[in-house]
Amino acid sequence: PSEAIHINLVGYSTDKTIKSADLYIWMGDGGARDYSSFQNKNVYLYNVLTNDTASVGKVSFWMKKTGTDVGYYDLTGSDVWNADFSEYSTPGTYRLAIEDVGCSQDFVIADSVYHDPFMVALRGFFYMRIGQNSTGGIRPVPRRPLYIPGVSPSNTKVYLTTMHQWHEKWSSFSSGDVWDNPDAWAVFRKTGNPTNPNAKGGHSDALDWDRHLGHVCIIYDMLLPFFLTAGALTDDNCGIAESGNGIPDILDEAKNEVDFWLNLRDGQGYASGLTNPSDDNEFFQAAPTAMAAWANAANAAMLADCFRIGNHQSLKQQYLDSARAAWVYASGLTDQMLDKTLGLGDIIIQGRDLKMMAAAFLYNLTGETAFEDVVKQLSVVNSSTSELDKSNNGSGFYQVWGTAAYLLTSQPIHYTELHTNMKASIISQAKTKEANFSAKRPSRRATDEITWYFRTAQNVHRCMIAHAVTNLDSDKSLFRKALTLEADYGLGRNLLNMIQMTTASTPLEKKRSVLNAYTSGGDDGTPGMHPGHTPYMNLDDWYCDMTMGCPSRLYANAYPADFKKNWPADEGYFNTRYVWAHNEFTPQQTMRGKMALYGYLYGIDKKNFHLR
Structure with a gap:
């Protein structure tokens, strides 16, 4: 070849x-x-x-x-x-x-060519779970230790604190990444040193063990293709712990993260995350906030709506009740944090965006017009070309998921002008912020411009939603083309002819793929790293006090030493497990968009095949 x-x-x-x-x-x-x-x-x-x-x-x-x-x-x-x-x-x-x-x-x-990429990406999330035993003899085994309070390791504890991301001392009480410095949190333990014995589960971010509120976007991107394809992703045999239980695996995987956040309660409040563990296996739980409550309302409402679509009525009701409880709690707070911002991967979201999103899915579930009124009140859409997202130096907003919820509601639409403008705006921005790039880039990639160092990220959410809602055949063809070309690139149509994720222990392992990355699975008794993980392949230095943070050390003594200046960036994959600034990954940055993309393409192929 x-x-x-x-x-x-x-x-x-x-x-x-x-x-x-x-x-x-x-x-x-x-x-x-x-x-x-x-x-x-x-x-x-x-x-x-x-x-x-x-x-x-x-x-x-x-x-x-x-x-x-x-x-x-x-x-x-x-x-x-x-x-x-x-x-x-x-x-x-x-x-x-x-x-x-x-x-x-x-x-x-x-006909179902995206099945394996979808399945491998889904397994990638499974192997980021914390507290998951090897149910049913799954190989490779999930991550260890389990970090279940009082169980594994037996001295694992999770202390409740008064610190959170919007605390006045947030930027000064610790150096570096505050989630990586659990000892700095100890002075903020609540009086009496209470603990949370239920703080277990969820997904880690790369090889870290912290789980903070910025990770909730993985829920929305796991569920988005199921929602957009009206439940086409029914697969219950993807090789995760719950496979075979009668519930689509993609919903089970999202449910694991939703349940984790519902476990982080402090009285009636909803906590904003857990730190990494100390040397003594002590974690510290961030204090409750309105932002976390709105996130829980959105998490549970979107999951409940997907259970409704999949006709799992008891689970729909369970998570609808959880969404209502979080909604009521947040609505009763003096400071609802509607103007506060939260970083989710490479985007910025406001409290009002999470509330709007929760309201849209709650309207889908209940038909109660009070929720639709909130969608109208909080939506940023006021014309046919309104921006649905913006990110600039720590400020911005993001209403893409909430807009999708209202666009595809099966309930009566009382705000027809808003609905019409939402549809026109998502189609407009799917073109200007994604699809049109396919015609301007040598790679023909369509991912949006907000990639930062993470050029392997694949974020084409607007194209997916626009493809799902447009009535024009020409637009539908344009968006499908953009989605396909973006998927092609990550699956091998790139300079290195490589699938840009780990694939060991999956049907794709015989294809040229990422062999080594700064991820889990290197010492679990099964060859290869855990599958479904997409490294940054970043070449820019972050922290050169150690080689692990300094990709330039990889090529400074190689040939040519000025590689970064004179060679194409996609030549720059170094087959190493140990340099996190180059080969780490995070579900919130390089995995979530890919999960949504492969899921959506697989879902629409399944629907089209059945129609044919």
């Missing part, structure tokens, strides 16, 4: 959408290969099982090198040519061959 042919290593949908490969190669000191003389060369699909060959098109020029791409990094370092085979939809296992160039690795064209 030729390294110059870049394809989705998993494969392509039989549905009528784009199927395309890229042609370019970086030759190190030789720079980028010029393929201009290969324009109009023939492109073939070779069926590896039947030995049949089909002529499917010709090589075409795509784009000159721009020097910038996602995150303003140069990902390709080259002019790019394309080999399109969108008209070919016959299921099978293939190689793409380009005249006088060579062929690709094997891939499939299939």
Whole structure:
């Protein structure tokens, strides 16, 4: 196979959408290969099982090198040519061959081609669980220790404190990452040193053990594709602890995180997180806040609505009751923190955004117009081009999830102008903030611009929602194309021809994938790291007092030493487990958007297949 042919290593949908490969190669000191003389060369699909060959098109020029791409990094370092085979939809296992160039690795064209990426991403979240035993002999085993208070380790304790993210001393009581410094929290223990014996579960962020309120966005992105596809993601056999219990695994995985936050109670209040453990296995629980209560209301309401869609009535009622309780508590506080902000991965959300989101899902569940009134009152939408999100130097807002909830409500719509403007705004921004980038970037990626160092993140939420709500075939085709191209890139259509996540112990492990990353699974008795984890592949230095925080040490003594300045960024994957600034990942940054994307594409393929 030729390294110059870049394809989705998993494969392509039989549905009528784009199927395309890229042609370019970086030759190190030789720079980028010029393929201009290969324009109009023939492109073939070779069926590896039947030995049949089909002529499917010709090589075409795509784009000159721009020097910038996602995150303003140069990902390709080259002019790019394309080999399109969108008209070919016959299921099978293939190689793409380009005249006088060579062929690709094997891939499939299939009805449910996104099943395995969806399943692997879902397992990635499962392997971030804390407190999960190896139920049913699951291998690899989940993370250890379990950190269950009083159980494992037996001296594990979780102390209640008066400190939280909006406390007046938040920025001064500790150095560095405050969640990493549990000893600094000890002086804020509540009188009598009370503990929370129920503080267990949830998902860690990378190799840390802290679980703070900024992580709740993983709930929304696990549930979003289930909600948008009207419950198409019914799979109950993805290899997590609850598989086979009759509940879709994606709902079980989100439920684990929702339950964790409901466990963090302090009296009637809702806590804002747990620190990392001390050397004595002591955790400290942040104090209750209105922000945490609104988050719990949104968490439980969205999960309840998905249980409603999936026809799990008792669970729907359980989480509807939890959402109401959190709503009532937050509504009764003097300071409801509606104007306070919270960082969720790479976005900023306000208390009012969480309240609006909770209200939208509660309206879906109950039909009570008081909740719809709150959606109207708090929505930022007042025209057909209103911005639904903004992030700038620690300030901003984010109403994408809440807007999706109201757009797809099955209840009567009493604010028709708001609903119409919401629909127009999400479609407008799906184009300007995501889909249109596919036509401007050499990589053809559509992810939004808010990636920071995390160029492997894949956030195309607006395109997913717009695709779900638009009535125009041309728009639906545009958004599907953008979603597919973004998914293709992370699944192999990149410079290194690599699936940009760990895949060991899964059906994708035979594909070229990330082997080592700063993640779990290296000492669990099963070969490979835990699956489903997407490293940053960051090349910028963060903390050079130690090599682990200093990616430049990886190439300073390699060839060439000025790699970062002169070579494309996507050449920069170093196969190491130990440099967190390069190869760490976080569910809230590099995993949640990918989970939503693969889930949505898998869900709409399932729906389309059943319609056909």
